[in-house]
Amino acid sequence: MTAPRPALETATMVRAGELSAVAVLEHHLAVIEAGEEAVHAFNLVTAERARAQARTVDATVAAGGDPGPLAGVPVALKDNLCTRGVPTTCSSRILEGWEPPYDATVVTRLAAAGAIAIGKTNMDEFAMGSSTETSAFGTTRNPHDTDRVPGGSSGGSAAAVAAGFAPLALGSDTGGSIRQPAALCGVVGMKPTYGTVSRYGLVAFASSLDQIGPFAGSVADAALLFDAIGGHDPLDSTSLNRPTPRVLSVLDDGVDGMTVGVLTELLDGAAPDVVARVHQAAEALAAAGARIEEVSVPEVTLGLSAYYLIAPGEASSNLARYDGVRYGLRIDAEDTVAMNTATRSEGFGAEVKRRIMLGTYVLSAGYMDAYYNQALRVRTRIIEGFATAYTRCDVLLGPTAPTTAFAIGAKVDDPLTMYLSDVCTIPSNLAGHPAISVPFGPGDDGLPIGVQLLGPALSEGRLFQVAAAVESAAPPLPAPRLRAGMPA
């Protein structure tokens, strides 16, 4: 078994003409062929389109041109990113048959950077879930243990990178949907500052929380991908019109003199082996020259409750358009209202319906102030709490998820327990802040644990800098069992 080649190295070699993009792609298609049945990371592998893209990259190099910083690197795309002429399902039956007539901005930027879009990855339906079990197209399995979930909602993207199907993947993170599956699958996953990556073409779940971000096998590869997708986009009014931090160049800057706060509230509900790994990561950072403090931000304990009012509220509005009138599934009935009802009843799964009902309720007249508006006030308090912490600390450290990957089916019938798996990641979404999950050794069960670094808005450079230091001190993680016997 050979470790997969890092994306940075692949791109460098392809740009230098030392490696062909087609060969890189064929290698990954062979890995997918061997492992996809066990993992089910993809809703669709776009092999032919990818081959055409790879040939173009090779032709550009042969003609003396530069295809870009991601030359020839396959990237898996979460299936809520619009791809022109390629089905985009959000793992929901309601989008059956729909092919977007346009590409998401991130998809356009990846192509411009020379990346190869290899396929669309499975996810929790409309990104609502923490295990990829709410997908209408079957559960994705964790490559480290196929009886376990990969996390979610971007479970397919996390599993694809962990399984070596693609060196890089994009996900979206509304309450932890990149970081939590990254932790559970033993890969790096990062949620950028709200507004640094364009949401144009990302099918909305909760618009004020959604951000697209990278998955990669290493901090450096995640940095490479983040640099390629960030930056202002006039098509997204919430896109920040200011320079996006470039992160690839700061990875070796070290943590000497930085103050890292261990966020105690995030440790409270976490399993002992997870807590132990967080402390071990803190010690490693101290050894590398950082000052470690314990920091309390009591407001973050309110995050989960606030999140489950704000996100469903926005979702109930964002998902109203799936009414059977214009695209996707339509279940015919005797009149328009009956058709709307039949279509939505058949097209949405139970978790999506639960959140639409919850969201409709919290926005309704007479309840809005007690629920939705109260949640917005909590959101403000969380931002203020973080602001206080960041007067003392450069970054905060905590677990990404309270436990390692849980068994498929273990929480699927208990939504509240399932929701708790996002308790550590949600505060960053509510604050609009960046955060990154870095693998840090196995837990007692041998499965990956991720530690999370949190920073204030636009602190991506600092976060990646610390993440690189954490990564270099991380205990080795066993290779995914699935990789044994796969093409190298």
Next chain:
Amino acid sequence: MRADWQLVIGLEVHCELKTRTKLFCGCPNMFGDAPNTNVCPNCLGLPGSLPVLNQRAVELAMAIGTALHCDIRPSTFHRKNYFYPDQAKDYQISQYDEPLNVDGYLDLPDGFRVGIERAHMEEDTGKTSHAGASGRIHGADYSLVDYNRSGVPLVEIVSAPDMRNADQARAYVSELRAILVASGASDGKMEEGSMRVDANVSVRRSVDDPFGTRCEIKNLNSVRSLGRAIEYEAGRQITLIESGEPVVQQTRHWDESAGRTQALRSKEDAYDYRYFLEPDLVPLVPDAEWIRAVADTLGMMPAERRARLVTLLDDAGGPTDAQLLQVATVVDLGLDDLVVEAVAAGVGSGLALARTANEAATDAEAARHLDPEAYVALLTLEMQGSLSATQAKAVLAELFERGGGDPATIARDKGFEAMSEDSLVETVSEAIAANPDEWSRFCEGDDKLAGFFTGLVMKATRGQANGKAVAAELRRLRG
């Protein structure tokens, strides 16, 4: 309206803004194109699409606010959530509790002031047509939706409940329409739906009573329908109250052919729109400089234009009632600049106003496109006596037909050419020389002979001479 009852009316007017593109995307804002041709992922509400606010639409909305004397304030957009097939996202982006324009007023031509509570921005929906007997969604065989109108920018102008009779409501809509057109914000075509009026109507027995329960009337497609609907609705409510029944707060549909309103839905089954801040947009906070720049580009409003003409007439002895009507007509048709330019060039204000209100108004479209210099030249020719009134009208018609030209040339081509002063003097002298007896009697004071000489001159010039000019020359020679 019975004398012992008082009507209370507030109006909500939606107007489509005359932008090149839609409110949140780059699709053409065009009425009458083939269905579903001016659409894109955004205005079709496709998954993943996002709104981007149209700067020009904001400027036109601010122009409306300025023209209505509103405060222009920092504002936000909300989502108004309800399911309807012509609504692409199943929510409408609209300004809610923080509208762009608040607290203005509109003065009716008679001076009555109507308060403006707010004028806010929102997007239009698509258009549904229902096939089947009823023509309504209920019981339709099938329905077709055209999304060309989806996302067209609207401003909704909400008046205070200040109007007290149907005439005021009609005057308000007419004046508002004129303001919207004059500000360049909208073409104000009620018949094409670019201006839509809903009326809130209630009745009470005395001005001292609190407002009665109101009903909102929809589907008012003309100023005439508005007046009829208000009067019908007031009568309906009075009859209810007088027979001891309560007025129920309702939305009612005006049936133009039946001449009555019908209940659409009552307050109890009103939609819960679940308004919340639109997370895909950022607050709209126009700075003072932008607000001033918009105000600077705003032309004169109709009230100001009317006052300007009245001032011109004042200088000439004050407007008559007939002239006040002409002023209203001329301003309404957007022809007042022609009058002002003519007066500035020395044409009498009465003549300039009358010709514009009576003749130019017959083809206002052509008149608006006419080179004002040509128009002024024509009126000058008439005033100087070089063209008779009848000839001037004929030349104007020709100017319209050709889309411009030199009135003197047209007059010559028509054989109207007025005589030069020299040749007039010469012709008069010839007539005198040929008729010395008549001339002596005229000189002795027989004024009737002026007609004799004028007739001779006219005959000699085949009608080209100006009668007044001939008479003046005769008087001059007599001394």
